Amino acid sequence: MTDILNEMATRREQKLKRSLSKRYRQEVVFKAFGVASIVSALLFLVILLWTIFAQGHTAFQTTQVRLSVDLDPVTLGLPDNPTEQDIFRASFGTVLRDAIMAKIPEASSRRERRAVIEFISTGATYDLRDKVIANPELIGQTIEYWALAGDDLNQFNKGNIDRNVDESNRQFKDNQIAWFDKLDANGDIKTTFNTNFFTNGDSRDAEMAGIAGSIVGSFYVLVVTLLLSFPIGVAAAVYLEEFAPKNRVTEIIEININNLAAVPSIVFGLLGLAIFLNVAHLPRSAPVVGGLVLTLMSLPTIIISSRAAIKAVPPSIREAATGMGASKMQVVLQHVLPLAMPGMMTGTIIAMAQALGETAPLLMIGMVAFIVDIPSGPMDAATVLPVQIYTWAENPELGFRENTSGAIIVLLGFLAFMNATAVYLRKRLERRW
Amino acid sequence: MDTTFKHTSVETSTGPVASEPTTLGTDLEQEVGETVGDAFVDDPRMKARNVDVFYADKQAIHNVSLDIGRNEVLSMIGPSGCGKSTFLRSINRMNDTIDICKVTGSITLDGEDIYDRSMDVVSLRARVGMVFQKPNPFPKSIYDNIAYGPRIHGLVERRAELDEVVETSLRKAGLWEEVKDRLDQPATGLSGGQQQRLCIARTIAISPEVILMDEPCSALDPIATARIEELIAELSENYTIAIVTHSMQQAARVSDRTAYFHLGKLIEVGATDKIFTSPDHKLTEDYITGRFG
Numbered sequence: 102m103t104d105i106l107n108e109m110a111t112r113r114e115q116k117l118k119r120s121l122s123k124r125y126r127q128e129v130v131f132k133a134f135g136v137a138s139i140v141s142a143l144l145f146l147v148i149l150l151w152t153i154f155a156q157g158h159t160a161f162q163t164t165q166v167r168l169s170v171d172l173d174p175v176t177l178g179l180p181d182n183p184t185e186q187d188i189f190r191a192s193f194g195t196v197l198r199d200a201i202m203a204k205i206p207e208a209s210s211r212r213e214r215r216a217v218i219e220f221i222s223t224g225a226t227y228d229l230r231d232k233v234i235a236n237p238e239l240i241g242q243t244i245e246y247w248a249l250a251g252d253d254l255n256q257f258n259k260g261n262i263d264r265n266v267d268e269s270n271r272q273f274k275d276n277q278i279a280w281f282d283k284l285d286a287n288g289d290i291k292t293t294f295n296t297n298f299f300t301n302g303d304s305r306d307a308e309m310a311g312i313a314g315s316i317v318g319s320f321y322v323l324v325v326t327l328l329l330s331f332p333i334g335v336a337a338a339v340y341l342e343e344f345a346p347k348n349r350v351t352e353i354i355e356i357n358i359n360n361l362a363a364v365p366s367i368v369f370g371l372l373g374l375a376i377f378l379n380v381a382h383l384p385r386s387a388p389v390v391g392g393l394v395l396t397l398m399s400l401p402t403i404i405i406s407s408r409a410a411i412k413a414v415p416p417s418i419r420e421a422a423t424g425m426g427a428s429k430m431q432v433v434l435q436h437v438l439p440l441a442m443p444g445m446m447t448g449t450i451i452a453m454a455q456a457l458g459e460t461a462p463l464l465m466i467g468m469v470a471f472i473v474d475i476p477s478g479p480m481d482a483a484t485v486l487p488v489q490i491y492t493w494a495e496n497p498e499l500g501f502r503e504n505t506s507g508a509i510i511v512l513l514g515f516l517a518f519m520n521a522t523a524v525y526l527r528k529r530l531e532r533r534w
Numbered sequence: 535m536d537t538t539f540k541h542t543s544v545e546t547s548t549g550p551v552a553s554e555p556t557t558l559g560t561d562l563e564q565e566v567g568e569t570v571g572d573a574f575v576d577d578p579r580m581k582a583r584n585v586d587v588f589y590a591d592k593q594a595i596h597n598v599s600l601d602i603g604r605n606e607v608l609s610m611i612g613p614s615g616c617g618k619s620t621f622l623r624s625i626n627r628m629n630d631t632i633d634i635c636k637v638t639g640s641i642t643l644d645g646e647d648i649y650d651r652s653m654d655v656v657s658l659r660a661r662v663g664m665v666f667q668k669p670n671p672f673p674k675s676i677y678d679n680i681a682y683g684p685r686i687h688g689l690v691e692r693r694a695e696l697d698e699v700v701e702t703s704l705r706k707a708g709l710w711e712e713v714k715d716r717l718d719q720p721a722t723g724l725s726g727g728q729q730q731r732l733c734i735a736r737t738i739a740i741s742p743e744v745i746l747m748d749e750p751c752s753a754l755d756p757i758a759t760a761r762i763e764e765l766i767a768e769l770s771e772n773y774t775i776a777i778v779t780h781s782m783q784q785a786a787r788v789s790d791r792t793a794y795f796h797l798g799k800l801i802e803v804g805a806t807d808k809i810f811t812s813p814d815h816k817l818t819e820d821y822i823t824g825r826f827g
Binding site for chain 1: 663668670673682733737740
């Protein structure tokens with residue numbers, strides 16, 4: 102009877118207590134590590150978002166200066182009964198210059214006059230021109246016009262230039278500050294929503310630059326990517342999972358798909374350059390090429406997640422359908438695919454979000470060019486949001502720094518939206534069986 | 535224990551199958567591997583002859599020969615892993631879906647070899663339906679579950695006809711009264727017993743000749759089980775049923791004949807009364823008296 106178990110029973114209580122307290126200690130330490138890592142991750146996230154929002158929120162605002170513009174046909178250089186062509190070529194820059202000079206008559210020297218003229222953006226010229234083309238009866242009148250402010254005045258107004266800094270280190274000089282204060286006191290300065298940022302393409306002038314071109318470019322790229330990668334990815338996953346013979350060739354294909362998911366994206370860019378541009382002679386900088394490259398990149402992700410979704414379909418459903426005499430094709434199309442669809446869509450949206458944020462491969466196929474026009478189709482030269490951010494980030498001008506952060510906020514917004522959609526779809530379409 | 539009768543019955547019912555293993559009845563030594571009892575019947579719906587089933591190199595079924603009579607309920611019992619489910623799945627070629635599974639020997643349905651090239655597996659399964667261990671309704675409405683088979687096989691022409699098929703199938707499965715007001719609701723919302731009866735209704739909706747049941751009550755409570763057993767009795771008037779079960783009481787209650795499997799071999803077959811009262815084989819006796827299994 103004195104076997105080891107009986108012997109153990111006599112000193113069990115004591116031993117158990119000791120081992121329990123050790124186990125609890127380990128548990129506490131383990132939990133503490135977990136909490137610490139989550140807290141640090143959250144902290145970094147907050148710092149990241151804070152810096153971006155602090156710098157970027159002003160990108161959504163712009164400054165306008167009130168002028169009373171004399172649209173004198175002589176100054177504008179217009180003939181009698183001007184055509185639209187004539188108005189298009191009229192010198193609106195001159196009337197705007199006269200109008201701002203009238204506000205600040207004390208600027209006399211050539212240098213001072215130049216500083217005052219820079220208060221108004223060149224973009225205002227085009228805006229006023231468009232306004233007059235739309236309403237030709239304005240010619241000959243003196244109108245009140247809120248002109249888009251130049252970059253320096255804009256930045257100063259939004260508080261991005263500190264007036265307490267020594268003048269030699271400041272872009273906005275003391276006399277400019279004095280003139281600004283005078284305009285501001287008269288109520289001639291106002292801060293408004295920056296519609297240009299959402300309706301314009303890229304520009305050399307920060308206050309005129311917008312993300313519309315790159316958003317449209319991103320949209321075309323994603324449409325091409327989605328149209329190609331979803332059907333191909335799902336078909337590949339269905340074939341590999343349901344139809345492919347389990348042999349060495351299939352195994353090698355599977356391993357390589359998994360490996361492709363880990364290939365650096367720039368490599369896909371090089372591949373696109375070599376094949377789509379140099380061999381297939383597709384247009385440079387075009388969203389269609391970007392879409393092709395990103396398709397290559399997102400296929401592994403979609404195939405892997407689709408296969409996981411197909412694997413997760415309970416075998417009992419397959420058996421039920423097979424037992425009813427459904428053919429392989431019917432089982433797949435009528436039972437497996439509908440049940441796997443939420444998982445496949447989630448994977449696809451995640452892959453699309455990845456593609457939306459991808460920069461490197463698109464640099465290789467020329468989507469990094471300076472493009473002012475908003476692309477009107479997937480064959481037009483275009484850039485995409487992350488590449489636009491990359492281009493602006495290289496620009497040292499204050500206005501572009503702000504635009505960079507603004508564009509990042511928009512991009513993050515899109516990504517958050519897409520991921521939320523993926524989560525929502527997964528929750529919504531999840532079926533119980 | 536005069537097993538020679540079996541031979542006569544084989545020869546009368548299936549003339550050409552003269553190559554039956556002649557050792558079957560001659561050896562009275564009760565060795566595993568030689569079936570005792572009446573494996574063959576006069577009017578078989580399905581005949582299995584010398585069936586071996588392999589999973590890769592492992593042999594799961596050893597030389598099983600067995601008839602399933604017309605409109606009879608045949609139950610297959612035996613300890614876990616004895617191959618009764620494997621044998622059942624060979625009867626409607628569900629094992630085809632397993633790549634490594636290989637079946638040799640012959641299984642015929644109304645005289646046609648089901649493993650023959652000319653036999654289409656889809657039409658076979660339309661003739662030999664199957665009910666599984668776990669209720670497995672499709673995640674669709676009750677109506678669509680029943681209508682699925684007739685639809686994919688193109689058995690009905692008009693909607694009204696389909697409605698009738700659905701109603702009749704549900705009535706036969708004793709489920710109509712419970713679900714007639716909610717045919718458009720998901721089948722997954724039914725209770726376990728109702729789901730299993732739905733699966734039976736789904737199977738009979740394609741009017742198969744044979745219904746195979748793989749432990750249909752193992753996931754159900756006693757009341758639902760009793761309901762299914764009643765149903766099996768009713769169905770046996772029109773259908774040939776082969777049922778695998780772990781419950782010997784169930785086998786005794788529902789079946790006309792019982793087959794006892796052990797380690798992949800068919801040990802003994804006979805009228806259910808006989809098997810449960812005076813089995814001929816030692817292993818059968820040990821099993822039904824609860825000495826193992």
